[in-house]
Amino acid sequence: MEDTRRIAHLDMDAFFASVELLSYPELRGRAVVVGGRGAVPVSAATGGERQFARLADYVGRGVVTTSTYEARAFGVFSGMGLMKSARLAPEAVLLPANFDAYRRNSRCFKAAVAEIAPHIEDRGIDEIYIDLSGVDGESHALAERLRAAVLAATGLSCSIGIAPNKTLAKIASDLDKPGGVTVLTDAHWRDRIWPLSARKINGIGPKASERLTRLGIERIGELAAAPEAFLVSHFGEASGRWMHRVANGIDLRPVVTESEPKSVSRESTFERDLHARHDRAALSEIFTDLCMRVAADLDRSGYACRTVGIKLRYADFKSVTRDITLPFSLSDGPGIRRAAGECLKRVALDRRIRLLGVRASGLIPVTDGVTAGTDGQLCLPW
């Protein structure tokens, strides 16, 4: 089965940090980190020069959401604790995340791409897949056109990979970052891809790559050469077969332009660990607030849910979840609060807690304020 598609993966370069630089151009060229819940920079009343927070002055539990390439040179990457990154780059500027601005720029770059190639799969706020199979033009030229359109619409840079399938396109977009275009063809992809670490494959994370290493497999080429039966024996039927196929350049997943949400959730890590008894009032307030926010999210997106769940993370970072499926759907805050309260009764509350979360799943679209019931009849929310 020959795959004759042409798939692009477009990835914005250091997206959140780059959006911030649009607002604060004086920070261009400096190590800048986005993360935490700090205050926005303010201009001094007289001088007009903006005051920025130093990473070294940060106190709390935040992590790096994005860093500029200058900050990455210090070893500061996404997901790293801010306190830890402050040791690596104390003089870096710390900016709080401004999701409204990121969402605006996200809509903007996607709209610019859609003008040229409308077959787009959303992969989050800063990346997309594009099926270019039906679009005219040589691949490099087309990629440069897309890059120019994104830059003109947003002032932001992106990297693009073009390949016969999504997995290869995704790896390709990362090969010449930032601002690069990489085109992989059926004839040449192996030369570029097989020497890379198996960890580069989207779907092979820290655990799987560690297990592969222990089996003597480091590179994608080694994964491709491993017998399928060997991979199946170590990773199970589904994962083993998938790894073997994908390392051999086979990935038939289509670019999916429409999808329904499966769950909606809100969670919060506390400034300090809280105790179920000692901090009961504070916890109760946070819990109710999370339920109300989930309800508001459901309302805004036009869904009700049948399953409500909670998540707790204890001081030792171990997490537990509990959920409950109801014989009817609901979307109101008090109803979600009651269901989540039932879940809360089934977990140990004798230890300190660092995080509390509430989730709604089993989502059902709401029409005219009435939800379709599971048996086809209609049922009203509580």
Added chain:
DNA sequence: TCTGGGGTCCTAGGACCC
């Protein structure tokens, strides 16, 4: 001075039904 918040998908066991 470790480790955010929002998601998706998969697995595995038990209940329950045919």
Added chain:
DNA sequence: TCTGGGGTCCTAGGACCC
């Protein structure tokens, strides 16, 4: 009396991604 499968739903946990 023992011993089936298959299918679906529910629950809990974990891997992974952005």
